[in-house]
Amino acid sequence: MKHLFTYLIALTLVCHSHAQSLDSLANELVKDTTYWQSEFSAGLNFNQAAFSGNWKAGGVNSVAFGTLIAGKANYAKGKWSWDNQGELIYGIVKNEGQQFRKSNDRIFLDSKVGYKTGGNWSYFTSLNFLTQFSDGFEFGPADQSTLISGFLSPAFLTSAIGMEYKPNDEFALRIAPFSPRLTFVTDPNVSANVPNNYGVPIGQTVRTEWLALQLFATYDKDITDNLAIKTRYQMFANYETLAFRTIDHRLDVMLIAKITRFVDVTFTSINVYDLDMDPGIQYSQALALGILYKVSNKK
Template structure:
């Protein structure tokens, strides 16, 4: 009887000691691992990954999907610039009421398929300035249309043929004053006086999309002055013999273009052309156009443009112009 009692007491005491030891161990583990994630988690069931058996399916793209590739890239742009100033009659700092309005339309298209390429660019610009007490003046006036077809010869070289047209919309004047101090104007140019039509073929170097150089080994240019009386006020008559309306020249021509975003929302566009008449290589025509455009947002931009020109059929010295504009512009591409 005593032996049974001792045995039962020993079993109860041993079970209590084992339970206490396990609880103490669990509490210690909880304190040590508190705030830490355990991997793998307890009681995590193993997941068996499914076995996939891919099957190849052959599709006829032309018949089943009816896919079409568009080889054309188009970009259209509209711009409008307005500058206005007004002063009261007693404005102490002086000033003159003025209003300037300018507009621009440009369209570029490009077709590239395999080794064939066609590109066309149209630029129309016109602007007018009216100061109180003065005759109206033009700020910009240009019609420019360039077309080119090319056949790829290597990675960066093409054989090309191009045709280019340039003229203006409105009459151009030189302004002066008579003996009484009244302003007068002298006619210098008008639509198709002059007008230029240039055909060229040769080789084009185009290593990247934003730059090209055309080497026109065979180039012809026709200069039109349809107003036969223009020489009376503009003696140079743009190189056309007075009384005639047409002049043809054969020449060597270089044309290069650069159009790239040089920084975020900042675009630089430049075009240089050189025209060397084979009969008059001592006098070479040069023209450089540069435009820097900063986009304020999607609809507003600021542009700074400049032109440097030398053509002895127009003037004996270098000509230059510069304009800065702040206005609205809308572009869409497809």
């Protein structure tokens, strides 16, 4: 309880400038909504494979299901801006003779307040959150499973204060020399199975890294009417343990190709280097055909 109280006080102090900026925008928001740009998309995909018992080429009967929900709500008027985005992704696969397994799992939320200084630069303060929906397992022989992650285990809450370079609506780069991060591992069963506990000290549920640098870059572009790319890169460097091998990197890539108005092919890729998770580079990728519904008020 003591740790929770300390965390709440610390988070309040770190986010003070973020809250002040939101208060400054409040009166404008209730007066006029024409300065908002919003976008929402939701997708479903299903894959299935079946083979007869005498199929000589080999194969495994399987079914897979995936969902994607993403949205943006951005406000801009004069020198002020307030950008919000969220991504919810989840997928499962079932191979014959095996348990259900996850094929994708991500919760990402980000909010940023900016104040334009001139040209393509702005001051900004932001807060973003990253975790997953359900338990993650490492599978061994005979389909034995070991719990290695879960909801809020780990989870990352990162605040930032710095400068943003945004030359157009497609690309943005945030440079935050002060970017405290909180890492959570709330499930003791995960702590028991992951020796380094995602950097959180054993016996605790939160690790606080106060002195840190964050780079956050996004590139979202409609290449053609039927092809779009969305990328997000995050770099996090703790000043207290600064070394080339201790800098965290994460790159998310999504390609969406529309076949018809509602049918699309989606490719997603996540690439992570974080020494507190694993000494090597982690990656995942998924390719799916499904239904995508998208609405936007962009002009």
